[in-house]
Amino acid sequence: MSAVLEARGLFKRYPKAAANAVDGLSLSVREGSCFGLLGPNGAGKTTTVEMLEGILKPDAGEILYRGAPIGVTFRERTGIQFQDTALQDHLTVRELLNLFGALYPSRLPEVELSKLCDLGELLDRDPDKLSGGQRQRALLALALVNDPDIVFLDEPTTGLDPQARRNFWDLARQIKARGKTILLTTHYMEEAYALCDEVAIVDKGRIIAQGAPDTLLKKHFDGVVIELPKADYKAPVGGVPGQAIEHGEMMELMTGEVEAALEALKRGGSSLAHLRVRPRTLEDLFLALTGRELRE
Amino acid sequence: MMRRFWAVLIGRNKEFVRDRGALGWNLLFPFFVVFGMAFAFSDKAQDVFKVGVVGEISSLPSGFAATKHLKFVSFDDASSAQNKLRHHQLDMLVQAGAPLTYWVNEKSPKGYLVERIMLGTDAAKFSPERKAVEGKPIRYVDWLVSGLLSMNMMFSALFGVGYNLVRYRKNGVLKRLKATPLRAVEFLTAQVVSRLILIMAVFTVVYQGSDLFLHFQRLGSLFDLYLIFALGSACLVSLGLLVAARVTSEELAGGVLNMLSWPMMFLSGVWFSLEGAPKPLRLLAGAMPLTHLIDAARAVMAEGATLSQVSPHLYILGGMTALFLAVGAWTFRWD
Numbered sequence: 207m208s209a210v211l212e213a214r215g216l217f218k219r220y221p222k223a224a225a226n227a228v229d230g231l232s233l234s235v236r237e238g239s240c241f242g243l244l245g246p247n248g249a250g251k252t253t254t255v256e257m258l259e260g261i262l263k264p265d266a267g268e269i270l271y272r273g274a275p276i277g278v279t280f281r282e283r284t285g286i287q288f289q290d291t292a293l294q295d296h297l298t299v300r301e302l303l304n305l306f307g308a309l310y311p312s313r314l315p316e317v318e319l320s321k322l323c324d325l326g327e328l329l330d331r332d333p334d335k336l337s338g339g340q341r342q343r344a345l346l347a348l349a350l351v352n353d354p355d356i357v358f359l360d361e362p363t364t365g366l367d368p369q370a371r372r373n374f375w376d377l378a379r380q381i382k383a384r385g386k387t388i389l390l391t392t393h394y395m396e397e398a399y400a401l402c403d404e405v406a407i408v409d410k411g412r413i414i415a416q417g418a419p420d421t422l423l424k425k426h427f428d429g430v431v432i433e434l435p436k437a438d439y440k441a442p443v444g445g446v447p448g449q450a451i452e453h454g455e456m457m458e459l460m461t462g463e464v465e466a467a468l469e470a471l472k473r474g475g476s477s478l479a480h481l482r483v484r485p486r487t488l489e490d491l492f493l494a495l496t497g498r499e500l501r502e
Numbered sequence: 503m504m505r506r507f508w509a510v511l512i513g514r515n516k517e518f519v520r521d522r523g524a525l526g527w528n529l530l531f532p533f534f535v536v537f538g539m540a541f542a543f544s545d546k547a548q549d550v551f552k553v554g555v556v557g558e559i560s561s562l563p564s565g566f567a568a569t570k571h572l573k574f575v576s577f578d579d580a581s582s583a584q585n586k587l588r589h590h591q592l593d594m595l596v597q598a599g600a601p602l603t604y605w606v607n608e609k610s611p612k613g614y615l616v617e618r619i620m621l622g623t624d625a626a627k628f629s630p631e632r633k634a635v636e637g638k639p640i641r642y643v644d645w646l647v648s649g650l651l652s653m654n655m656m657f658s659a660l661f662g663v664g665y666n667l668v669r670y671r672k673n674g675v676l677k678r679l680k681a682t683p684l685r686a687v688e689f690l691t692a693q694v695v696s697r698l699i700l701i702m703a704v705f706t707v708v709y710q711g712s713d714l715f716l717h718f719q720r721l722g723s724l725f726d727l728y729l730i731f732a733l734g735s736a737c738l739v740s741l742g743l744l745v746a747a748r749v750t751s752e753e754l755a756g757g758v759l760n761m762l763s764w765p766m767m768f769l770s771g772v773w774f775s776l777e778g779a780p781k782p783l784r785l786l787a788g789a790m791p792l793t794h795l796i797d798a799a800r801a802v803m804a805e806g807a808t809l810s811q812v813s814p815h816l817y818i819l820g821g822m823t824a825l826f827l828a829v830g831a832w833t834f835r836w837d
Contacts, residue, residue, distance in 0.1 A: 261681055281681065286678075288678060292674045292675050296516065301513065305509050305510070305512075306682065307509075308505050308509030309510075
């Protein structure tokens, strides 16, 4: 499939900053896919995505929408949900939808939008008086008001409770089912795994790994993680197959040979009562690639 | 283009009208000012005698010119000075020469006194020729009301647009709009027009409302007055826009707006006439849009001037508006 959005060699440095916020980043987003930019706070995700949105001008590099530099057509065909947006005061959700809708050459009918984002009785309320999840739904509706090709979602579920977060994921899946391209930034690896066809892990303004989540995990890891409390762990003579890492109160063994590892643990006298085996996650991948935790 | 403009305009108007506190304040404050001043200055404020001079003051007989407690104001044009005399804004008007010509208002007691005073000085030697005019006095409040309404307009224009734009920029409303096809000029025009509508609505309510109780003496046409106030507020709104074009801090914007509005409040002739003020002060006042607004409005209100008579002020206001708008739109930043 063709690239709907492409960035080549983006650089951005803020005045007085010691390092580039975005440092030679390139990416290509396929039409109809959900592309995730992942990384810790301060990795350069928001700077990158704001350049892709056309809000921020890169110091160097180019951004192409369907092969042409981004311009008016691009703004007409995109929808953006910023990480934190203030809206005009004293307007209801419905009035804001009408206001923003009028700014575009074509718009999605209110009924359809309301159904898609589950707005219902939210339409006549003041966005400032909505709960976190309701507000995100209203902002999503604003991002979709022009029936865009590409939807940018910048940290859409930060600060939401787990239930609201899952509801939001359902909405995102419905949008994707309508053939829209989604560009998502998040520092929740779980969210990226749940929604994205392709992820790019960003650290210090660069992409350090990119691909489909499962492919990425397979490429960098084989096997699983065996976790047990540090107090229960006794290092066996001759070691365990794989890699042992201390992680807070837990000991994590990353290994492809589960049986041999369990055998070695038993031999060494570790207690296996609280042992857990789990698959590798993007979180582990970030740790393995950078030596740092995502939420440091 | 028009659709986007309308959408933003309507949004902004709703936002304002629903902000009850701000709306109430915008309506009540000017009433307080006008009534407060009408009450405080129910007698004429200046108690010095004011004598108009057609031509240079130095041309007067020196003994008369040296009389204490007489304030001499020079006029190039006899007819506008006669108008002022007619409305008791001057107590007497003199033109040097032989014979020395002077005009007094038959209805003015102060005019009678100044006449007696003059005839007791060396002016009597120039075989003075008396000419009489008649007319009802213009109260200080009639004179003051144009200034007060203009001043209120200035605060509403500068802070209503300037401060609000900076707030929008700071909290990200502008950034959200930047991501849409909305163009800066559409957005800015909508802000200006929205504020103009508000200002003119407030003006109508306050002017007509105060008129019910204070019975202003308006000699010129109401339509002209409206036109002048509309142009003047467009100019002041554009100035607010210019200040807010790039600033991101509300404190800085507030500081700059105060720095602009306070000198205008005191030096553009809201409270007292600048006739006879030192030249540097008058030059400074001439650079202030509020001065031109007040001068034009006052001329229509208190002297019955027509638009063509105040056209220099209108050209200056129009030019300033165009300049402020152009530079404001050119330097405007969404973020």
